[in-house]
Amino acid sequence: MRRFSSIASTVLLIAYVTVPGVARISIAQTVPAPQPGATPQPSIEEARRLIRTGHAEQALQSLDALAATTPSQPGLERARGSAFYALDRLKEADAAFEIAISQDSTDLESTQMRGLTLFRLGRPAEAIPLLEKAPGTGVQTKADPSYVLALCYMDTRRYDDARHAFAAQYGFPVDSPAAYLLAARMLFRREYTPVAQRFAAMALTLDPQLPLANELLGEIALSQNRFDEAAAYFEKERTRNPLEPSTYERLGDVYSRSGRYPEARQVLQQAVLLEPNSTGPYILLGRVTLKEGDAVAALTFLQKAVRMDPANFMIHNLLAQTYRALGRTADASRELELTQKIQAADTPHLSAPQ
Numbered sequence: 001m002r003r004f005s006s007i008a009s010t011v012l013l014i015a016y017v018t019v020p021g022v023a024r025i026s027i028a029q030t031v032p033a034p035q036p037g038a039t040p041q042p043s044i045e046e047a048r049r050l051i052r053t054g055h056a057e058q059a060l061q062s063l064d065a066l067a068a069t070t071p072s073q074p075g076l077e078r079a080r081g082s083a084f085y086a087l088d089r090l091k092e093a094d095a096a097f098e099i100a101i102s103q104d105s106t107d108l109e110s111t112q113m114r115g116l117t118l119f120r121l122g123r124p125a126e127a128i129p130l131l132e133k134a135p136g137t138g139v140q141t142k143a144d145p146s147y148v149l150a151l152c153y154m155d156t157r158r159y160d161d162a163r164h165a166f167a168a169q170y171g172f173p174v175d176s177p178a179a180y181l182l183a184a185r186m187l188f189r190r191e192y193t194p195v196a197q198r199f200a201a202m203a204l205t206l207d208p209q210l211p212l213a214n215e216l217l218g219e220i221a222l223s224q225n226r227f228d229e230a231a232a233y234f235e236k237e238r239t240r241n242p243l244e245p246s247t248y249e250r251l252g253d254v255y256s257r258s259g260r261y262p263e264a265r266q267v268l269q270q271a272v273l274l275e276p277n278s279t280g281p282y283i284l285l286g287r288v289t290l291k292e293g294d295a296v297a298a299l300t301f302l303q304k305a306v307r308m309d310p311a312n313f314m315i316h317n318l319l320a321q322t323y324r325a326l327g328r329t330a331d332a333s334r335e336l337e338l339t340q341k342i343q344a345a346d347t348p349h350l351s352a353p354q
Contacts, residue, residue, distance in 0.1 A: 044075045048082065056086035077103065078110045085117060093117045108134040112145050124152035144169070154187065159195050162186070177207035184216055193220060211241045218250060227258045245275035252281065256288050264288045279309045286318050295325040313342040 044066070050059035060083040067076060081096030097114035100107055115130030131149040150165035166172075166186060167179035184199035197220050204213040218233030234251040241247060248271035255264035265288050271281040282305035290298040299322050306315045320335035 044073065044079050047079050051079070051082050051086050056083045059083045060087070072103075074104070075100075078107060078113075081110060081113060081117075085113060090117050090121050094121065116145060116148055119148050119152055124155040128152045128156065150186065151190070154190060154192060159183070159187070159192075159199075163199065177203045177210045177213075180206065181210060181213050181216065188216065188220060188223075193223065196220060209240060212237070212244070214240065215244070215247050215250065218254070222250065222254055222257075225257075227254050230254045231258070243274065245271045245278065245281075248274065249278070249280045249284065252284050252288070256284060256291070261288050261292050265292075277308070279305045279312065279315070282308070283312075283315055283318065286315075286322070290318065290322055290325065295322050298322045299326070311342060313339045313346070316342065 044063070047059040047062045047066075050056070050062065060080065063076060063080050063083060066073065067080075070076075077096045077100035081093045081100060084090070084093035084096055094114060094117045097110045097117060100110035101114065104110075111130050112134040115127040115134070118124070118127035118130065128149065131145055131152065134145070146165060146169045150162045150169070153159070153162035153165060163179055163183035164174045166182050167174045167176070170178075170182060172179040172182065180199045180203035184196045184203060187193075187199060188196035197217065200213055200216045200220065203210055204217070207213075214233045214237035218230045218237065221227075221230035221233060231251065231254045234247055234254060237244070237247045238251060248267045252264045252268035252271060255261070255267065265285065268281045268285045268288065271278070272285070275281075282301045286298045286302035286305065289295075289301065298318070302315055302319050302322060306312070306319065309315060316335045316339040320332045320339060323329070323332035323335060
């Protein structure tokens with residue numbers, strides 16, 4: 001056996017010297033080939049790529065496998081937190097980011113992501129110091145961290161800080177009329193109405209010609225059914241900013257609610273001329289003309305609106321009323337059924353706890 005092995009080695013050496021091609025084949029045959037179907041070693045970068053491409057569950061499985069072998073690898077808990085966040089498993093995301101920060105206090109990405117997570121968990125006071133520390137790290141998230149920080153200030157009643165945060169986000173001087181108006185708009189959107197009104201009034205005091213300030217004050221008054229006051233603000237806005245279509249639409253809305261139908265129809269038609277691709281004026285025109293007893297005109301406006309926004313339940317509801325006024329009961333029933341289906345689809349459903 002030893003003599004055969006020696007002969008084989010001699011033949012292999014001769015092949016290497018005289019026939020290089022043969023030698024390469026012989027040597028390659030001695031190297032073990034990778035087994036087909038072998039699972040590649042998971043990596044944090046690959047997991048992060050999976051998260052970015054919408055495969056967070058697969059990424060989490062990969063990270064769990066990695067944690068089983070090297071649990072203290074840098075960046076592992078940050079990646080796990082990102083996967084949990086993408087899956088809306090927020091409590092687990094918070095725990096993972098907390099571990100990541102404890103391992104590396106300079107990890108600004110985990111700091112920012114934990115701040116976003118805490119905000120979504122309804123803990124804005126805890127989120128604020130984290131977002132203040134890492135307000136803009138370049139991390140791509142579902143929400144702008146600067147905006148979320150401003151929302152946290154709102155929810156903790158730090159309204160001036162919220163104004164400063166919004167101003168910084170848009171590059172406005174913090175005490176400028178624009179900063180006050182921007183903050184007022186955001187506050188009104190989140191139903192902090194008294195503060196929104198105060199900030200909008202301050203914006204108008206600082207700059208009486210500021211566009212859209214009167215309009216916002218009109219919207220606030222309209223939300224509280226103060227129709228005369230709302231109309232006065234909208235009329236001032238129209239005088240100062242005569243080519244803004246939304247002002248005409250809102251003025252038409254307040255005239256309609258006040259029963260001033262001819263005036264409402266006039267300004268809504270003007271809104272349509274300024275912005276023919278907005279559904280709002282057509283819906284309001286349908287409502288106004290239906291109130292005036294002109295169901296044929298109402299049908300024309302509402303059919304235009306439904307072609308632009310077929311999933312709007314309000315349009316289908318008004319169409320049902322219009323068809324009923326025209327005696328077209330089958331069409332009215334169809335529209336009413338569509339209204340109910342759209343409303344049912346839009347109704348939030350409670351999910352089972354995870």
